Amino acid sequence: MKLHPATQILIWCVLVAAMQFLTASRLLALGALVLLLAFALSPRKFLQLVRRTRWIMLSLWVIYAYSTPGQDLYDGFGIFSPSREGLLDGGLQLMRLLAALAALAMLLDRLHRQQLMAGLYTLFAPLQWLGVSRERLTVRLALTLHYAEVAMLRESRSWQVVLRSLFEAGGEVGKTIELPLYRFALIDVLLMLLSLLTIWMVMR
Numbered sequence: 001m002k003l004h005p006a007t008q009i010l011i012w013c014v015l016v017a018a019m020q021f022l023t024a025s026r027l028l029a030l031g032a033l034v035l036l037l038a039f040a041l042s043p044r045k046f047l048q049l050v051r052r053t054r055w056i057m058l059s060l061w062v063i064y065a066y067s068t069p070g071q072d073l074y075d076g077f078g079i080f081s082p083s084r085e086g087l088l089d090g091g092l093q094l095m096r097l098l099a100a101l102a103a104l105a106m107l108l109d110r111l112h113r114q115q116l117m118a119g120l121y122t123l124f125a126p127l128q129w130l131g132v133s134r135e136r137l138t139v140r141l142a143l144t145l146h147y148a149e150v151a152m153l154r155e156s157r158s159w160q161v162v163l164r165s166l167f168e169a170g171g172e173v174g175k176t177i178e179l180p181l182y183r184f185a186l187i188d189v190l191l192m193l194l195s196l197l198t199i200w201m202v203m204r
Contacts, residue, residue, distance in 0.1 A: 004188040005111055005119030012107050014195040018202045019096045027092060031099040038102030046105035053101065057094055064090030118179045138179075 015034070019027055038046040062082075070085030111119065117138055124134035 003191065004122070004182050004184050005115040006122035006182075007119075007184075007188040007191050008107055008110060009116070009119040009123060010192055010195050012103050014199045015103050016096075016100045017199055019099060021202045024088075024092055027095055031095040034099040034102045038105050042102075042105040042109040045109055046102050049101045049105055050098070053097070057097055060097070061087075061090035061094055064093060114180055115182075118182060121179055122182075 019030065022030065065082035065086040068083050068086030068089050070083035072081040073084055073087065074081050108116075120141055121134060121138040124132075124137055127134050127137065
């Protein structure tokens with residue numbers, strides 16, 4: 001069964017948003033499930049994403065550990081001791097990020113570039129009521145995501161090489177982009193409604 005690209009993107013967005021409101025126990029359970037699915041379905045891409053963001057996640061955990069008020073982890077360290085509450089909050093935030101990356105890895109493995117753009121184009125339809133061009137917004141966002149993925153997944157560790165490759169991608173300017181249009185199936189409608197209902201219930 002192949003879901004509409006817009007449905008898959010919406011599910012990812014709802015998952016990321018819902019994790020911000022879950023309790024610690026539910027977050028850990030959901031995060032563990034998403035991580036297991038990523039290791040089973042998209043292990044290579046997930047590990048690449050984690051490797052490229054590992055220092056950011058480590059820095060975030062350290063910031064939480066030392067900036068969150070609470071009981072010192074070890075009194076002998078004095079002012080240099082991280083707080084227990086900070087380590088816990090930082091760990092929960094890391095779980096949110098890891099689960100989001102895991103779901104993103106599965107999404108990128110299932111959708112090629114044109115499918116991703118087609119899904120975004122569909123989801124941006126309501127913006128036309130505000131006078132926003134969903135064609136331009138779709139192309140810009142899709143290209144941004146594409147270049148970000150290229151930078152994150154590139155094997156070379158030289159940031160100069162990464163920047164040079166991104167500028168070389170400018171050769172695509174002026175090309176015509178064709179978006180494939182997909183029909184919504186009943187399962188797509190049901191999943192989209194369920195996703196919206198889920199985020200509404202979680203945010204209450």
